[in-house]
Amino acid sequence: MSRLETRLKVFGAAVELIAEQGYSATTVEAIAERAGVAKGTVFYNFGSKEGLFAALLEHSIAKLADALAESAGQGGSGLESLDAVVLGQLRFFAEHGPFARVLLAEMWRTAWQDAVAQLRAKALGVYADVLRRAAANGEIRADLDVETAATAVFGMVLTVSIERRAIYPERPLEETHATLVELLHGRVR
Missing domain, CATH: 1.10.357.10 (Tetracycline Repressor, domain 2)
Incomplete structure (x- = not known):
């Protein structure tokens, strides 16, 4: 999977979770799980939840x-x-x-x-x-x-x-x- 494809999967998971439960309640772990990537992949691509x-x-x-x-x-x-x-x-x-x-x-x-x-x-x-x-x-x-x-x-x-x-x-x-x-x-x- 390319870096762009990974970022798009993470974006999709993040927007769904944030829409469902709010920014504060959404964790990087939950985003990574929904996107089907490792938590470290999220941090590698975005640095932090705020960066994401x-x-x-x-x-x-x-x-x-x-x-x-x-x-x-x-x-x-x-x-x-x-x-x-x-x-x-x-x-x-x-x-x-x-x-x-x-x-x-x-x-x-x-x-x-x-x-x-x-x-x-x-x-x-x-x-x-x-x-x-x-x-x-x-x-x-x-x-x-x-x-x-x-x-x-x-x-x-x-x-x-x-x-x-x-x-x-x-x-x-x-x-x-x-x-x-x-x-x-x-x-x-």
């Missing part, structure tokens, strides 16, 4: 930002791009549900401020860029605070993604997306 979590956040946020940026490119107008980014985020969290729970529950601690900054710059930055473009095109209010709006939209979609997975897993993703888009369009215009 920081690397997990960096890796996962980069994947999320890439997915959002790819989605943004699928829309024509600013609002179409916003709709595409919302759908991209819903799809990402449908596929990576444990990471959504980790983001909501664990990431906002002061110890992870670098990860929060990365999330703001990369993932929320996609939303802010799309909203700026929509404002410049006259599709939404020109006076909209796009930074706050980007955070609000991201948080709304994150929360709805977790609820959909936990309570309404049979609800079609497209139905959830349509509701979110209707709410957004009504507020940003």
